[in-house]
Amino acid sequence: MTIILAHRGYSSKFPENTMKAFVKTAEAGAEGLELDVQMTKDGELVVIHDEKIDRTTNGKGYVKDYTAKEIRKFDAGQKEPIPFLKDVFTWLSGNSMICNIEFKNGLFPYKGMEDKVISLVREYQLEKRIILSSFNHYSVVYANQFAPEIETAPILAEGLYMPWIYAQSIRSKGFHPNFKAAPNEIIKQSLEHNIAIRPYTVNNESEMERLMKAGCSAIITDDPIKAFKVREGIKKRS
Structure with missing residues (x-):
């Protein structure tokens, strides 16, 4: 079964990367969520996609x-504050959802961010339910x-030759x-190599x-309800 991960929470209907979007993700029937992490001036891990707060x-x-x-x-929308990562982890402790954390450290290197995230994951004993990802593959390797x-999982914006080999090479x-760089043959080969x-x-x-x-192992979507309906439709027809 393909797992549904809600991109920044249920972001097609609720303010992205907020606790409301995450709670609604669970209600929509998704198995997990994807979120983005940055760091404040005093080192707090906060859940927000952009380096600037202007858009959201x-x-x-x-x-x-x-x-x-x-x-x-x-x-952050509908009177929701920007969440701290520990707020999300407290909530995750009360359910069984998977959480993909994306390190947003491409523009600013946020010294020590990976260590802080990992320490918090361990503190909340969520090691088996977390995936650490980034466009910054140095962070992925370090984690x-x-x-x-x-x-861990590197994020790929474009097609890569034999991406399962690359993933294996960095121990992900x-x-x-x-999704445009995920043709059926790449999916098939990756799964055959247990990636x-x-x-x-x-x-x-x-x-x-x-x-x-x-x-596919999972899809990351803004609309978990739509994805859930598609998945149920496939089940009924099979």
């Missing part, structure tokens, strides 16, 4: 220039070396390609159906 909140400026106390004052018990058990493949961001029903029929 009523504030302006870079995440890294605010303290944890200051950043909580902004409205694997520091915490081999936590699954999977990879997350753009998970979780394409992003899949919002088109026909693409959802193609990827699910091909046996």
